[in-house]
Amino acid sequence: MCFFFNVKKNALFLFFFYFFFFNISLFSQEFEQEILEEYLEQEDEEDPVSKYFDELESYIENPLNLKKASIEQLSKLPEFSVNLSGKILHLVKKQNFNSIDEIADTLQLSLKQVRILKLFTTIEKVDKKKGKLYYRARNRINFKETKGFESDKFQGSPLYLYQRLSAEKNEYKIGFLTKKNPGEKSLNEFYSGYFSAEFENIELLLGDYTLRQGLGNILWSNYRNSKSSNVVSSALQYRNGFSPYRSSTDYKFFRGAALLYKLNVTEQSRFNISLSYSNIDRSATVDAALGIASSVYTAGYYRTDTEIQKKASLPETCFNGSLQFESKNFSLGASILNVNYKYSVESNAKNAFFGKDGNLSTLYSMFHLDNASFAFELSKDARNNLGAKAASILKIENLDLAFHYRNFSAEYRSPFGTIFGETYAPNNEEGLYSGAKWFVNQQFTLSSYIDIWRTHKETSTLPVPQKGIELFSEMDYFFDQDLEFIARFAYKNKTEQKTVQKEKKLFQKGIFIFRMELKYQIDKLTRIRLRNENRLINYEAVKGNETGVLLFCDIQRKFFSNFNAYARLSLHLTDSYDSAIWQYESDPLGYALSQALYGKGLRAYGGFKYEIFDFLALSAKFIAVKKANVEKLGSGLNETTGSSNQQLFIQLDMKF
Template sequence: MTPRFLLVFLVPSCFQVLFAQSLPTNGLDIERFIEERFAFQDEDIPYEDLYESLLQVHLNPLDLQVVSAEELRSLHILSPLQVETFMTYRTEFGPLLSTYELQAIPEWDLKTIESILPFVQLNSSQTLPGVAGLKRIRTAENAYFILRQRRVWQTRKGFSPPDTLPGGALSNRYLGDPNDVYVRLRLQQPGDFSLGLTADKDAGEPFVWDGRTRRYGMDFLSFHYTLYNKGAMKMLTLGDYQFQFGQGLVFGAGFSVGKGSETVATVRRSSLGLRPYTSVLETGFFRGGAITYQKGNFEWTGMYSLAPRNASIQIFRDSLESSEGYLSSLVLSGYHRTESEIQKKAQAREQNIGTNIHYQSPKNNLQVGANFLHTRYSRPLIPRARVYNQFEFRGENNSIGSLYLSYNFANHYFFAESALSQSMGKGQVVGIMSSLSRQVDFSLVWRKFDRNFHSFYGNAFSEGSRPINEEGFYLGLSYKPFRKITWSAYYDHFSFPWMRFRMYAPSSGSEWLSRFTYTPNKQLAFFFQWREESKSRNLLSDEQSDNQYLLAEGKRKNFVWNMSYQPNQWWQAKTRLQHSSYQINGTKTRGFAIFQDLTGSVGDWKFSGRISLFDTDDFENRQYLFEKNVLWAFSVPNFYGQGMRCYLLAQYKINNQLTCWARWAKTTYTNREGIGSGLQEIPGNEVTETTFQLRYQFNR
């Protein structure tokens, strides 16, 4: 018997023992996965797009027999050493015979394997040979329909009867009902085709058919049809789509984490190329057509997009008798609940023409590429002049291009991208990830974005939510002295050469994080995390002088203690304590939150629940808490003031095709008699919401 077959014969037996008391290896707890990679929560993070990207990979796992090193890195799970050892193992021994064989790969420990199994598979069925036309679509491997409804049961001011204003006019109110409704249809055969339709209506939006305002039943509709691997054509997409190339200076869609408790593997972006857009965020995607051709080691991608954009229109002062006007702002909220919000819907047309050329060396250790994107608006975009936005984009046209490369040498991975926008503003990202030993991984990233660098679809590694007006240097480290202990940390220093919102002077800042994880056994895990951030901002108006804006350094501190206990595969408990403080101009405020989670399963039922308490002095100390939700929905609420939050989530698998979810959540405040403001205001101190969802899976 050869050593390879002896190894594969012995490893499954050992591996089954190791997994005997673990959760099912094909399951995915997305909330847990994201929490492990986010050190803290922030309102600037596009959680929904992140959540969507993860589920897309989960539903279309990477085939370990053909997966590239770049695709493995894109999961942000493996260290450079682990990627290198996998590729070397597969080259030396050939195709894997079983997922149990992953334990035989050097440097792949049990935790790594448990983390990656929901995103990989062996020998995926790429096509349906001999099946054509509609039958090919009807027999798709991954086909499902989802219907979801969510509602807040207290009456917000926007749903109350309108008041009569002086002169007889009625006050502003929402035009629709208080239900959120979400519909999704997906038919997909991995490696062959994907067909999808997503529709969404937010609370307060009316269900109407009005072509003038581009409302066709649901307020937002998204559609795509994608073909894969048809000869030299690697991919063709019609409808809504996104791009991910280089380090995100031009095209930056997809799963991009940035700074978090995973301090090494998440600092770079992956060149995954063209992908369908399936989220309900009403911005950040293209609408039209795109195609990717492959010849040898070269790929060429071209795209055209003509998409409506929500915008506020103003009339030029010298043309009151004409319809000429300009866009004073692009509206990104996606809400169309009132007459004024509906008037801004699809008021602008955004045309994009772009291309990418990508080269990958035969040994897959070198990637070189170029991006170009030209954007044209139907009217000039002229934001209202502010003291801090003098270098923001103004006009109808913007062009941006970039060059990028990545190079892998042994356990060291180098990446870089440099871009130039039409305004002659530059953007650069340069970094390295390296495994110095079996115990030590580190990362370095330097970035610089000019104050007049304009990238509408960029999502590069940065402190701000956009790559503009910033320079910074990041150092990340991960150290595993023993199998049960991990220490990770990062330090980031950044500066803003020009003014920003709430920073009316050039400024700088820094932040660092340290996280210690201890796993004494498979059932129990602890982590302690400390983060500090120093960043300047304007003083309040009554603290300013008469002739200049004054800044003060604000220092934010966060501490998290977490314990997870999983005695068997049927239930798990988690306890967490969070504390924060914020100090500026001699004033210090604090906040804390504590919660207890319990998750279990009995037969075809799955349950999850939480009770949490919070107490904060002000909004600066608001506490973000990831919560479990129904499939394809995310929940990251933040709380400030004093109160209690609890929720219950139940999932029941009726049969192989039909699954249902129900969720109830309630927040009770002890220090207020009104919640929210404006049309979102709720009288009283309680908010109760429910969510119901049905999923029907075809071909099961």
């Protein structure tokens, strides 16, 4: 531990500066970043931009109006199942409830659910809106040059620039986004835009969009709904429709036009008829002479000659048509997606289409009552391989239960589909998930799940079928509204292979995770959070066990009514990358990162948000990383020399 004390002086100064500098009595506030972080956190998935974050953030800018929201819209929020969403909307629309607190008292919502409702929703009369305009610009500065620049592999400048402009008035919305990564040539290396209009029976969207239908077997957004502490509502996510694409990730979205027509049959039933067209050039490794694409490129970086050659090299055309009958408690839909490429895709990736063209089709349905919901989806890919999901959520007094079964053949390919399971794509997996959440009282919640799964055939990394089991349990207790304690235990076991003395050995890898966390609202201005996480990796007799430990403390402080600051210091010690502990970060607002911390070192950051005027806010975040016993950080072209690195984020937000 002496290493930590030698290198953390400056970080500790930065950390405690925020805590002691002022002591002013102002108003309390909900820390939206912390709430978002808790539900966006994903294990073992390093992603510089959270796609789900973009969607939830739109609810912060424009809170969901419960007077006109649908069950599908409200159930997007963490902790809100389709059952609970239906009850809330019934109270608001049919019984004229006008406050979140009144809803919370009637339905006995937990403190956490009340916080989320107050952050993401509102209850207002449905009338004409004033026009709104939003602009965001974000710059990231790396203080050390990476290997890509040192070796002149990168063709562009070190500038990172993200820009987003959106506007809305009444039924109309418009948005445009550009992004340039360090090493890329153009300021709009990635760009995206949309125009949408929503009337009583017709919705129209031109530009970039995502399609989500049923449980997501053939069509979903590029955010994978994964296992988390949101053990119940995440198991049944059911959608039918399209949404503007707001992310800066260069894959799994459509570019063209989408139309939805709502044909009312009775006061409580209707048909939804949806048509969409997309024409976009995907990035891929293409051999034009042979007429094949050997892989589809989804990393989204265009810095080197090799990466630039892949950009927009695979023309893709898609048509989609869907028909859904919808009543108060029941929906049944069918959809067909036609996919056509200029070159035949012959990739082994499980999330890539195989072939030149074909039709994917699906049938889906959901039935829900006050205390029970059931849904299923049965799908066929372009080569007649089958995939299926079935899910249910039940409420028995203070106990919520969730079940989710999935089964996709080893050959099933769905380039725009998703899976609630172990892997990242609906392919070669069968599993059964069971989750439970017990609301002991408003302050005390117990959550758990078990997921048992297997693959039908060998995988890309194993010569035999893989099997696994995952157990999760969490206790969340509020001593009062200011003090919260969370304890978590998780266990994962799955088949893996390791080379020992030039011999490949199969074994069942076991991962034990234990976490304790304390959140304390010290006063109306200051909130502190402490976390300890420990890991034990068991390799059976193949090699010795590995361990990992993480300690972090972060603090948020409101100095003035328009100035918030935050800081975090993380200390980590793991035997290798295999025992890395993942830390989720989501500052500044709109940027999310799941960071793997491994080896011996620290990660510290501090930042602020300053609302200069009602229409203008400035945010900044400084990150410092220090590791022991290493001569470089990162890998590949992102590698930097030395044992430390620093980054600075600067963000400007304007709204009118």
